Amino acid sequence: MKINTIVLKVASRCNLNCSYCYVYNKGDETYKYKPKIFSQELIHILLQRVLDYMNKYKINLYTIVFHGGEPLLAGIEYYKNFIKIYESIFCTTDKTINFVMQTNGTLLNEEFTQSLFELDISIGISMDTTQATNSKYRVYHNNKSSYNEIKNGIDLCNKIIGNAGILSVINVDDTPFDAYSHIKSLKVNYANLLFPDENHDTIILNDTRGRIGKWLIEMFDLWFFDKDKNKPEIPLFSTLVKLIFAFPDGNDIMGKGFGGTMIIETNGDIETNDTLRVCKSGITKSNYNIKYHELESIENVALAELYYYAHHRLPQTCTECVLEDICAGGYLINRYSNERGFNNESVYCEDIAKLICHVQNIIVRETDDLDLEYINVNEVIDDIRNNKKIYHENNYLENF
Ligand code: SF4
Known part of the structure; x- marks a missing residue:
């Protein structure tokens, strides 16, 4: 540190x-x-x-x-x-x-x-x-x-x-x-x-x-x-x-x-x-x-x-998320629950995901950056929701 x-x-x-x-x-x-x-x-x-x-x-x-x-x-x-x-x-x-x-x-x-x-x-x-x-x-x-x-x-x-x-x-x-x-x-x-x-x-x-x-x-x-x-x-x-x-x-x-x-x-x-x-x-x-x-x-x-290390010690939903490098779980406070400590995605997860997809799609539309592609926001949200269905225990994140 x-x-x-x-x-x-x-x-x-x-x-x-x-x-x-x-x-x-x-x-x-x-x-x-x-x-x-x-x-x-x-x-x-x-x-x-x-x-x-x-x-x-x-x-x-x-x-x-x-x-x-x-x-x-x-x-x-x-x-x-x-x-x-x-x-x-x-x-x-x-x-x-x-x-x-x-x-x-x-x-x-x-x-x-x-x-x-x-x-x-x-x-x-x-x-x-x-x-x-x-x-x-x-x-x-x-x-x-x-x-x-x-x-x-x-x-x-x-x-x-x-x-x-x-x-x-x-x-x-x-x-x-x-x-x-x-x-x-x-x-x-x-x-x-x-x-x-x-x-x-x-x-x-x-x-x-x-x-x-x-x-x-x-x-x-x-x-x-x-x-x-x-x-x-x-x-x-x-x-x-x-x-x-x-x-x-x-x-x-x-x-x-x-x-x-x-x-x-x-x-x-x-x-x-x-x-x-x-x-x-x-x-x-x-x-x-x-x-x-x-x-x-x-x-x-x-x-x-x-x-x-909040953006590097993430719940599995985030590590499996296509937006991980950009969102990285969001603000640590927004990840907390009494039940699972910080072993949660952000409480604003879908809001952040929609914002990121929107901004990326605007940039793709407004610039000719060949390395960026349109993202289908509905597919991203569906993936996140599917990932969330499986609970992965993580003592390091939950022990608070
Ligand atoms: S969008 Fe949601 S699942 Fe993806 S990294 Fe951010 S908080 Fe985690």
């Missing part, structure tokens, strides 16, 4: 109370027992651990994502101090850390945005795909909509930094047209789309299977056929196109890449990707903490190993 990204929980609390939030509203309550802010003492320890790790694994560029809770709750002086400590520890090395902040954007003002820009911390803002869904789901603790403040944060990024990007959970209640129009109206450079954090047990409460595939296909067409040279990048789609052309690409959601991310909690605990908590409360817990252990301790955590 070689992990080159840390998602750092700078703050364990948030000023918003989004209904779908995996940290606060999906049954896991471990945040209640964590310090509110990642301490000054831990900043020193963390950065030294990162440098040791980079030296050991011969990594020159590492990424730290400031995350939460809401990372802006720490205040701007916190980040000025963080970067000062980084510079003091890294100044005599040839190693670099790329700093990113994933924020809900509500607390961004001119001064904060300018300072983050000067500190070379890139900003990504979480937002829903339209104003209506954002006002419904991304709310303050008093239920008030956060839309205007988030939009203001995006505008400030565009004005001061010259670019902005958003991260949105797919919501099929928005039409793809409304969602795409909204994204374009924000004038962002990129809009990343995430699958909802559902698994085979939870999907029953809000079953969007079938609708999500149709939604993504319509969204892809709007984006792909948009002739605007300033249209936003949608990484879900651009990655998919590259994978179809067999470029060695991929991310946590698809492709044969590796889950090269670990989490550091506000108390210094080293964990694997915390979105997995939606599967089972405490499932990401490890016995390692940066105060006492090196970052590579994460290699001893079974779930962390599975997260890293």
Whole structure:
């Protein structure tokens, strides 16, 4: 395992109370027992651990994502101090850390945005795909909509930094047209789309299977056929196109890449990707903490190993699937069930399969790539359904 990204929980609390939030509203309550802010003492320890790790694994560029809770709750002086400590520890090395902040954007003002820009911390803002869904789901603790403040944060990024990007959970209640129009109206450079954090047990409460595939296909067409040279990048789609052309690409959601991310909690605990908590409360817990252990301790955590190799340790339905190299089982969270752990195909399996077939067929139609062929989506779905009928035990995947 070689992990080159840390998602750092700078703050364990948030000023918003989004209904779908995996940290606060999906049954896991471990945040209640964590310090509110990642301490000054831990900043020193963390950065030294990162440098040791980079030296050991011969990594020159590492990424730290400031995350939460809401990372802006720490205040701007916190980040000025963080970067000062980084510079003091890294100044005599040839190693670099790329700093990113994933924020809900509500607390961004001119001064904060300018300072983050000067500190070379890139900003990504979480937002829903339209104003209506954002006002419904991304709310303050008093239920008030956060839309205007988030939009203001995006505008400030565009004005001061010259670019902005958003991260949105797919919501099929928005039409793809409304969602795409909204994204374009924000004038962002990129809009990343995430699958909802559902698994085979939870999907029953809000079953969007079938609708999500149709939604993504319509969204892809709007984006792909948009002739605007300033249209936003949608990484879900651009990655998919590259994978179809067999470029060695991929991310946590698809492709044969590796889950090269670990989490550091506000108390210094080293964990694997915390979105997995939606599967089972405490499932990401490890016995390692940066105060006492090196970052590579994460290699001893079974779930962390599975997260890293998620697209390579697959259930048999996936290894027999014609789309395996592109989909690779989808996002690990979407594979979980109480009964079989992660020994399942993605809960959005057929939606993903339909999207991949559609995108490949569009590319075949629009280009003359002789190496690509039309795929018959009905045959692919029939094969997947037949494969699913036979249960293949797999202790490695089920033991969670
Ligand atoms: S499309 Fe379904 S069966 Fe095929 S790799 Fe993806 S999740 Fe697995």
